[in-house]
Amino acid sequence: MTTQQMETRGLEGTGYEAVIGLEVHAQLLTRSKMFCGCGTDYFEAPPNSNVCPVCLGLPGTLPVMNREAVEKTVLTALALDCDIPPFTKFDRKNYFYPDLPKGYQISQYDLPLSRNGLLSFNIDGREVRCGITRVHLEEDTGTLKHAGDLIHEATSSLVDLNRAGVPLMEIVGEPDLRSADEAREYVVRLRQVLMYIGVNDGSMERGSLRCDANVSLRRTGAEEYGTKVEIKNMNSFRAVHRALEYEIQRQLGVLQSGGSLTQETRGWIETEGRTVSQRSKEQAHDYRYFPEPDLPPLQLDREFVERVRTRLPELPDARQRRFEQQYGLSAYDAAILTSSRDDADAYEALVDAGVPAKLGANWQMGEVTRLANAQHLALARSGLGVAGLAVLLKLLDAGTINGTVAKELLEELYVSGGDAEAVVRERGMGQVSDVDALGAIITEVIAANPKAVADFQGGKEAALQSLVGQVMKATRGRADAKLVTTLLRERIGG
Numbered sequence: 001m002t003t004q005q006m007e008t009r010g011l012e013g014t015g016y017e018a019v020i021g022l023e024v025h026a027q028l029l030t031r032s033k034m035f036c037g038c039g040t041d042y043f044e045a046p047p048n049s050n051v052c053p054v055c056l057g058l059p060g061t062l063p064v065m066n067r068e069a070v071e072k073t074v075l076t077a078l079a080l081d082c083d084i085p086p087f088t089k090f091d092r093k094n095y096f097y098p099d100l101p102k103g104y105q106i107s108q109y110d111l112p113l114s115r116n117g118l119l120s121f122n123i124d125g126r127e128v129r130c131g132i133t134r135v136h137l138e139e140d141t142g143t144l145k146h147a148g149d150l151i152h153e154a155t156s157s158l159v160d161l162n163r164a165g166v167p168l169m170e171i172v173g174e175p176d177l178r179s180a181d182e183a184r185e186y187v188v189r190l191r192q193v194l195m196y197i198g199v200n201d202g203s204m205e206r207g208s209l210r211c212d213a214n215v216s217l218r219r220t221g222a223e224e225y226g227t228k229v230e231i232k233n234m235n236s237f238r239a240v241h242r243a244l245e246y247e248i249q250r251q252l253g254v255l256q257s258g259g260s261l262t263q264e265t266r267g268w269i270e271t272e273g274r275t276v277s278q279r280s281k282e283q284a285h286d287y288r289y290f291p292e293p294d295l296p297p298l299q300l301d302r303e304f305v306e307r308v309r310t311r312l313p314e315l316p317d318a319r320q321r322r323f324e325q326q327y328g329l330s331a332y333d334a335a336i337l338t339s340s341r342d343d344a345d346a347y348e349a350l351v352d353a354g355v356p357a358k359l360g361a362n363w364q365m366g367e368v369t370r371l372a373n374a375q376h377l378a379l380a381r382s383g384l385g386v387a388g389l390a391v392l393l394k395l396l397d398a399g400t401i402n403g404t405v406a407k408e409l410l411e412e413l414y415v416s417g418g419d420a421e422a423v424v425r426e427r428g429m430g431q432v433s434d435v436d437a438l439g440a441i442i443t444e445v446i447a448a449n450p451k452a453v454a455d456f457q458g459g460k461e462a463a464l465q466s467l468v469g470q471v472m473k474a475t476r477g478r479a480d481a482k483l484v485t486t487l488l489r490e491r492i493g494g
């Protein structure tokens, strides 16, 4: 069976349903690491250059808590509607791994920073609500570079501790998701929220946002969960979807053939489109968690929490609803225009500058997005910028230029920048809507195209378009096409 076939297969008619819960790890956008002064901008740095005695776990060092990391985790918890208990503490999670220099990770176990939240999103107009079990704070590990991969035995491995100690949030979702589609949309929405509130850069390729999934199957309607399998190593939305589709069908195959599943961790092998067993799943008690003796517990007083709450911006779903009401946009358009905070800010700046809401929406979602993708350059950072685009679109709205010229100008000025109004004036690109001037050109076009005129008069509507085209050509695209159509109809009937 190919992956393609699997992607179209669900569980309908099998008597089983999937139960999926996601664990997302998100690096916090802080300047320094969780417990030391090293920076967090390690990605381009030479291996093991962004380290100090604290994050190397050398004897005699003590951790110092990063206040900004605590605030950003509280901010995230509030954005996800979580309860913030007044008392929280850190714990040691003990295990040996070469990328964990201390031999333990400082994490949170029984008293996390927040609990009982909610993330909701839409799939084809249906609202899906997924509970958030907890959002807690921990430190990231280093990274290993293997010569070889998960399947073929590595011949050697190198460790880079630049990432060790970077503040990391773990966002644990309830097992409320029932399909690979729901799982993918959950990650899409969660990433969007994290980026809106400015706590994470959303890069799944770089690994600053990582997703693990727990998935099991059970008889439809059953209360009890089946044996769950944890899937790791999915580093794109597409990988999340494909890995879950694959794993759901794999588990179904085992169950339908009378077999039983093992609780284990499986890795997603992107290039082969399958999951492979990595290790049998450990239990929490294997880690011998105990309270971190080097850090005091945290008392989060209500005043602190409320102060953090004031930093919450308007969240994507609220902004989308407001866009629909305030600007009269469809749900679809509003969702696209609010997909990132930058896009939504750009759109509101256009409208504030006097561009009509619908016109701004069409151009931003159409030509501007096309150019931004082609040039790998967002509007806000382009030469033209939001203000320049507003000038251009207002010329179009006022009828000073037509759509063809507007497109040409946008293409030309997008990267280099420039004043659309001045360019139109200097080059005489203004729309020709002078009835006398157009009338003279129309006379010539009618005289030169007797067949098209006869065709139109004989009932062929398309022939009129060809005549309009001739007039546009004669004016180098500057004629007011609507006016030309009206004038032509007046002359030759129809």
Ligand SMILES: [Zn+2]
Pocket: 033, 036, 037, 038, 050, 051, 052, 053, 054, 055, 056, 165
């Ligand atoms: Zn350090």
